[in-house]
Amino acid sequence: MTTPSTESDQSYKQKVASSFSRAAHSYDEYALFQEQVLAQLMTWFAASPEALWLDLGTGTGKALQAMQTAQPALQGVALDLSFSMLQQARQRASQASFVCADAEALPFQDACFAGVCSSLAIQWCRHPATLFQELNRILQNRGQVLLSTLLAGSMPELGQAWQQVDGRSHHNHYSDLDAVLRHCEAVGLKVVQAEQRSMTLHFDSVKAAVYSLKKVGASLITDDSGASSPSKWKAFEAAYAQQATKQGIPLTYEVAFIQLMKVDHG
Numbered sequence: 697m698t699t700p701s702t703e704s705d706q707s708y709k710q711k712v713a714s715s716f717s718r719a720a721h722s723y724d725e726y727a728l729f730q731e732q733v734l735a736q737l738m739t740w741f742a743a744s745p746e747a748l749w750l751d752l753g754t755g756t757g758k759a760l761q762a763m764q765t766a767q768p769a770l771q772g773v774a775l776d777l778s779f780s781m782l783q784q785a786r787q788r789a790s791q792a793s794f795v796c797a798d799a800e801a802l803p804f805q806d807a808c809f810a811g812v813c814s815s816l817a818i819q820w821c822r823h824p825a826t827l828f829q830e831l832n833r834i835l836q837n838r839g840q841v842l843l844s845t846l847l848a849g850s851m852p853e854l855g856q857a858w859q860q861v862d863g864r865s866h867h868n869h870y871s872d873l874d875a876v877l878r879h880c881e882a883v884g885l886k887v888v889q890a891e892q893r894s895m896t897l898h899f900d901s902v903k904a905a906v907y908s909l910k911k912v913g914a915s916l917i918t919d920d921s922g923a924s925s926p927s928k929w930k931a932f933e934a935a936y937a938q939q940a941t942k943q944g945i946p947l948t949y950e951v952a953f954i955q956l957m958k959v960d961h962g
Contacts, residue, residue: 705822709777709798712820716755717780719913723756724784726911729897731758733951734815737844738762740889740955745769747810750834751792752799752843753777753817757785760792763813773809775799777820778913800826804834811835814843816951819870824879832883832958841885841956847892848872849950853905857936861928873952880956888955895951898944902933905945 716723741762743749746769751760754774764770772792774785782794797803799814799821812831821827831841848870858866873892880887899905909915924932939946 708822713777713779715915716776716778716913719911720756720778720780720784722911723781723913724758726908727756727758729895729908729949730755730816730912732895733844734759734762736893737813737815737842737953738766740842740953741766741813743767743770743811746771748773748808749811749813750775750804750809752812752814752831753820754785754794755781755817757788757792759813759815760785760789764789764791773804775802800830802830802834806833807836807839809834809836810839812839812841812843814841814845816844816846818843819846819868824871824876825882828879828883828885831956832885835958837958837960839958840888841954841958843952843954843956845876845952845954846870847876847950847952849894850948852948853936853939853946856939857932860935861931866924866932870950876952876954880954884958885956886959888957890952890954893951893953894948896946896948898941898946900944902936902945905936905947908947 745767748771749763751772751774754760754776757774760772760774764772772789773795774782774789774792775795775797776782777798779796782796786794795803799818800823812835818827850870851867854867855865858864873890877887877890899908936945
Protein backbone atom coordinates (compact mmCIF):
# COMPACT_ATOMS: atom_id res chain seq x y z
CA MET A 697 0.00 0.00 0.00
CA THR A 698 1.47 3.24 -1.15
CA THR A 699 1.67 6.41 0.89
CA PRO A 700 -1.25 8.67 -0.13
CA SER A 701 -0.41 11.96 -1.83
CA THR A 702 -2.49 15.01 -2.67
CA GLU A 703 -3.34 13.53 -6.07
CA SER A 704 -7.00 12.54 -6.45
CA ASP A 705 -7.90 8.87 -6.25
CA GLN A 706 -9.36 8.91 -9.75
CA SER A 707 -6.23 10.43 -11.28
CA TYR A 708 -3.96 8.06 -9.38
CA LYS A 709 -5.89 4.95 -10.37
CA GLN A 710 -6.01 6.03 -14.01
CA LYS A 711 -2.22 6.30 -13.93
CA VAL A 712 -1.89 2.84 -12.33
CA ALA A 713 -4.21 1.29 -14.93
CA SER A 714 -2.35 2.99 -17.78
CA SER A 715 1.05 1.94 -16.45
CA PHE A 716 0.07 -1.71 -16.25
CA SER A 717 -1.78 -1.62 -19.56
CA ARG A 718 1.40 -0.43 -21.29
CA ALA A 719 3.26 -3.35 -19.73
CA ALA A 720 0.68 -6.03 -20.50
CA HIS A 721 2.59 -7.55 -23.42
CA SER A 722 6.05 -7.42 -21.79
CA TYR A 723 5.00 -8.44 -18.27
CA ASP A 724 5.59 -12.18 -18.44
CA GLU A 725 9.06 -11.80 -19.94
CA TYR A 726 10.28 -9.60 -17.09
CA ALA A 727 8.26 -10.87 -14.10
CA LEU A 728 10.94 -13.06 -12.49
CA PHE A 729 10.50 -11.53 -9.05
CA GLN A 730 6.71 -11.75 -9.29
CA GLU A 731 6.97 -15.45 -10.19
CA GLN A 732 9.20 -16.16 -7.19
CA VAL A 733 6.77 -14.42 -4.83
CA LEU A 734 3.76 -16.23 -6.29
CA ALA A 735 5.48 -19.61 -5.97
CA GLN A 736 6.07 -18.95 -2.27
CA LEU A 737 2.52 -17.71 -1.72
CA MET A 738 1.05 -20.80 -3.38
CA THR A 739 2.66 -23.08 -0.80
CA TRP A 740 -0.09 -21.81 1.54
CA PHE A 741 -2.91 -22.38 -0.95
CA ALA A 742 -5.58 -24.95 -0.10
CA ALA A 743 -9.10 -24.80 -1.50
CA SER A 744 -12.13 -27.06 -1.50
CA PRO A 745 -13.17 -28.53 -4.87
CA GLU A 746 -15.40 -26.21 -6.92
CA ALA A 747 -14.92 -23.34 -4.47
CA LEU A 748 -15.25 -19.83 -5.88
CA TRP A 749 -12.05 -17.80 -5.55
CA LEU A 750 -11.17 -14.25 -6.56
CA ASP A 751 -7.77 -13.44 -8.03
CA LEU A 752 -7.42 -9.80 -7.03
CA GLY A 753 -5.06 -7.84 -9.29
CA THR A 754 -4.70 -10.80 -11.61
CA GLY A 755 -2.25 -9.20 -14.04
CA THR A 756 -1.63 -11.78 -16.74
CA GLY A 757 -3.44 -14.47 -14.76
CA LYS A 758 -0.58 -16.49 -13.34
CA ALA A 759 -2.03 -16.78 -9.84
CA LEU A 760 -5.36 -17.89 -11.24
CA GLN A 761 -3.59 -20.47 -13.40
CA ALA A 762 -1.61 -21.73 -10.40
CA MET A 763 -4.76 -22.09 -8.30
CA GLN A 764 -6.60 -23.98 -11.02
CA THR A 765 -3.59 -26.24 -11.58
CA ALA A 766 -3.57 -27.10 -7.86
CA GLN A 767 -7.35 -27.46 -7.72
CA PRO A 768 -8.75 -28.14 -11.25
CA ALA A 769 -12.40 -27.83 -10.16
CA LEU A 770 -11.82 -24.36 -8.73
CA GLN A 771 -14.12 -21.64 -10.02
CA GLY A 772 -12.15 -18.47 -10.64
CA VAL A 773 -12.89 -14.78 -11.05
CA ALA A 774 -10.03 -12.56 -12.21
CA LEU A 775 -10.15 -8.86 -11.36
CA ASP A 776 -7.78 -6.14 -12.46
CA LEU A 777 -7.80 -2.38 -12.88
CA SER A 778 -6.18 -2.79 -16.32
CA PHE A 779 -8.34 -4.11 -19.15
CA SER A 780 -5.22 -4.92 -21.19
CA MET A 781 -3.93 -7.15 -18.39
CA LEU A 782 -7.27 -8.96 -18.31
CA GLN A 783 -6.98 -9.62 -22.04
CA GLN A 784 -3.64 -11.32 -21.40
CA ALA A 785 -5.07 -13.28 -18.46
CA ARG A 786 -7.93 -14.55 -20.59
CA GLN A 787 -5.42 -16.31 -22.85
CA ARG A 788 -3.99 -18.17 -19.85
CA ALA A 789 -7.20 -19.11 -18.02
CA SER A 790 -10.09 -18.87 -20.45
CA GLN A 791 -12.56 -20.71 -18.19
CA ALA A 792 -12.56 -17.97 -15.56
CA SER A 793 -14.72 -14.86 -15.34
CA PHE A 794 -12.98 -11.53 -15.90
CA VAL A 795 -13.86 -8.23 -14.25
CA CYS A 796 -12.24 -4.83 -14.76
CA ALA A 797 -12.75 -3.01 -11.47
CA ASP A 798 -11.17 -1.32 -8.46
CA ALA A 799 -10.09 -3.47 -5.49
CA GLU A 800 -11.39 -0.78 -3.15
CA ALA A 801 -14.91 -0.94 -4.65
CA LEU A 802 -15.54 -4.59 -5.49
CA PRO A 803 -18.63 -5.17 -7.69
CA PHE A 804 -19.69 -8.38 -5.92
CA GLN A 805 -22.43 -9.44 -3.54
CA ASP A 806 -21.72 -10.00 0.15
CA ALA A 807 -20.32 -13.38 1.20
CA CYS A 808 -19.96 -14.76 -2.31
CA PHE A 809 -16.33 -15.97 -2.32
CA ALA A 810 -14.68 -18.86 -0.49
CA GLY A 811 -11.29 -17.24 -0.93
CA VAL A 812 -9.26 -14.36 -2.32
CA CYS A 813 -5.71 -14.58 -3.64
CA SER A 814 -3.73 -11.44 -4.35
CA SER A 815 -0.04 -11.47 -5.19
CA LEU A 816 1.85 -8.17 -5.33
CA ALA A 817 -1.21 -6.08 -6.11
CA ILE A 818 -2.57 -4.45 -2.97
CA GLN A 819 0.48 -2.21 -2.57
CA TRP A 820 -1.16 -0.09 -5.29
CA CYS A 821 -4.21 0.57 -3.10
CA ARG A 822 -4.29 3.91 -1.30
CA HIS A 823 -6.89 3.15 1.38
CA PRO A 824 -6.13 -0.12 3.19
CA ALA A 825 -9.08 0.21 5.57
CA THR A 826 -11.44 0.31 2.59
CA LEU A 827 -9.64 -2.54 0.85
CA PHE A 828 -9.86 -4.92 3.80
CA GLN A 829 -13.45 -3.93 4.52
CA GLU A 830 -14.29 -4.97 0.97
CA LEU A 831 -12.43 -8.27 1.29
CA ASN A 832 -14.21 -9.02 4.53
CA ARG A 833 -17.56 -8.16 2.96
CA ILE A 834 -17.28 -10.49 -0.05
CA LEU A 835 -15.92 -13.46 1.92
CA GLN A 836 -18.05 -16.30 3.20
CA ASN A 837 -17.71 -17.36 6.83
CA ARG A 838 -14.32 -19.05 7.26
CA GLY A 839 -13.31 -17.82 3.85
CA GLN A 840 -9.62 -17.10 3.48
CA VAL A 841 -7.34 -14.49 1.98
CA LEU A 842 -3.86 -15.26 0.69
CA LEU A 843 -1.83 -12.21 -0.17
CA SER A 844 1.64 -10.94 -0.78
CA THR A 845 2.56 -7.29 -0.85
CA LEU A 846 5.60 -5.04 -0.74
CA LEU A 847 6.64 -3.52 2.56
CA ALA A 848 8.62 -0.56 3.80
CA GLY A 849 12.31 -0.94 3.03
CA SER A 850 11.79 -2.25 -0.49
CA MET A 851 14.22 -1.19 -3.22
CA PRO A 852 16.73 0.61 -0.98
CA GLU A 853 19.30 0.50 -3.78
CA LEU A 854 17.18 2.86 -5.87
CA GLY A 855 16.75 5.23 -2.96
CA GLN A 856 20.47 5.23 -2.22
CA ALA A 857 21.38 5.98 -5.83
CA TRP A 858 18.89 8.83 -6.14
CA GLN A 859 19.97 10.28 -2.81
CA GLN A 860 23.45 10.66 -4.29
CA VAL A 861 22.02 12.45 -7.32
CA ASP A 862 19.43 14.87 -5.92
CA GLY A 863 18.56 13.89 -2.36
CA ARG A 864 15.13 12.48 -3.31
CA SER A 865 13.95 8.87 -3.25
CA HIS A 866 12.14 8.69 -6.62
CA HIS A 867 10.41 5.43 -5.71
CA ASN A 868 7.24 4.37 -3.97
CA HIS A 869 6.97 3.99 -0.21
CA TYR A 870 5.03 1.21 1.49
CA SER A 871 3.55 0.29 4.86
CA ASP A 872 5.32 -1.94 7.37
CA LEU A 873 3.98 -5.40 8.21
CA ASP A 874 2.50 -4.41 11.57
CA ALA A 875 0.49 -1.62 9.95
CA VAL A 876 -0.91 -3.98 7.29
CA LEU A 877 -1.92 -6.53 9.92
CA ARG A 878 -3.60 -3.86 12.05
CA HIS A 879 -5.80 -2.95 9.09
CA CYS A 880 -6.72 -6.62 8.62
CA GLU A 881 -7.64 -7.12 12.25
CA ALA A 882 -9.54 -3.83 12.43
CA VAL A 883 -12.21 -5.18 10.06
CA GLY A 884 -12.41 -8.54 11.86
CA LEU A 885 -10.15 -10.66 9.66
CA LYS A 886 -8.16 -13.19 11.67
CA VAL A 887 -4.44 -13.39 10.92
CA VAL A 888 -3.69 -17.10 10.48
CA GLN A 889 -0.04 -16.59 9.61
CA ALA A 890 2.17 -13.77 8.40
CA GLU A 891 5.84 -13.38 7.67
CA GLN A 892 8.21 -10.90 6.12
CA ARG A 893 10.95 -11.98 3.74
CA SER A 894 13.81 -10.03 2.21
CA MET A 895 14.34 -11.04 -1.43
CA THR A 896 17.27 -9.77 -3.51
CA LEU A 897 17.54 -10.19 -7.25
CA HIS A 898 20.70 -9.49 -9.24
CA PHE A 899 20.90 -8.13 -12.76
CA ASP A 900 23.56 -7.85 -15.43
CA SER A 901 23.15 -4.08 -15.71
CA VAL A 902 21.39 -1.08 -14.22
CA LYS A 903 19.16 -1.03 -17.30
CA ALA A 904 18.08 -4.62 -16.65
CA ALA A 905 17.26 -3.80 -13.02
CA VAL A 906 15.18 -0.80 -14.06
CA TYR A 907 13.46 -2.81 -16.80
CA SER A 908 12.43 -5.40 -14.20
CA LEU A 909 10.17 -2.62 -12.86
CA LYS A 910 9.29 -0.70 -16.00
CA LYS A 911 8.40 -3.70 -18.14
CA VAL A 912 5.95 -5.08 -15.58
CA GLY A 913 4.23 -1.72 -15.04
CA ALA A 914 5.67 -1.17 -11.57
CA SER A 915 7.70 1.95 -12.33
CA LEU A 916 4.88 4.38 -11.51
CA ILE A 917 6.14 6.86 -8.92
CA THR A 918 3.63 8.12 -6.36
CA ASP A 919 5.75 10.67 -4.52
CA ASP A 920 5.35 13.35 -7.21
CA SER A 921 9.09 13.57 -7.73
CA GLY A 922 8.66 14.38 -11.39
CA ALA A 923 10.47 13.26 -14.53
CA SER A 924 14.24 13.12 -14.66
CA SER A 925 16.37 14.82 -17.28
CA PRO A 926 18.76 12.70 -19.39
CA SER A 927 21.77 14.07 -17.50
CA LYS A 928 20.19 13.30 -14.14
CA TRP A 929 19.29 9.79 -15.31
CA LYS A 930 22.89 9.16 -16.37
CA ALA A 931 24.02 10.30 -12.93
CA PHE A 932 21.53 7.89 -11.36
CA GLU A 933 22.80 4.99 -13.48
CA ALA A 934 26.37 5.75 -12.45
CA ALA A 935 25.43 5.94 -8.76
CA TYR A 936 23.44 2.70 -8.93
CA ALA A 937 26.27 0.90 -10.75
CA GLN A 938 28.53 1.62 -7.77
CA GLN A 939 26.42 -0.82 -5.74
CA ALA A 940 27.28 -3.78 -7.99
CA THR A 941 28.45 -6.98 -6.31
CA LYS A 942 29.98 -10.14 -7.69
CA GLN A 943 26.44 -11.37 -8.35
CA GLY A 944 25.50 -8.25 -10.31
CA ILE A 945 23.35 -5.17 -9.76
CA PRO A 946 21.19 -5.82 -6.65
CA LEU A 947 17.54 -4.94 -6.19
CA THR A 948 16.03 -5.91 -2.83
CA TYR A 949 12.41 -6.23 -1.83
CA GLU A 950 10.74 -6.62 1.54
CA VAL A 951 7.74 -8.88 1.00
CA ALA A 952 4.83 -9.77 3.27
CA PHE A 953 3.15 -13.16 2.97
CA ILE A 954 -0.16 -13.16 4.81
CA GLN A 955 -2.98 -15.66 5.33
CA LEU A 956 -6.26 -14.34 6.73
CA MET A 957 -9.60 -15.92 7.65
CA LYS A 958 -13.03 -14.42 8.05
CA VAL A 959 -14.69 -15.69 11.21
CA ASP A 960 -18.26 -14.53 11.79
CA HIS A 961 -19.30 -14.03 15.39
CA GLY A 962 -22.70 -14.23 16.97
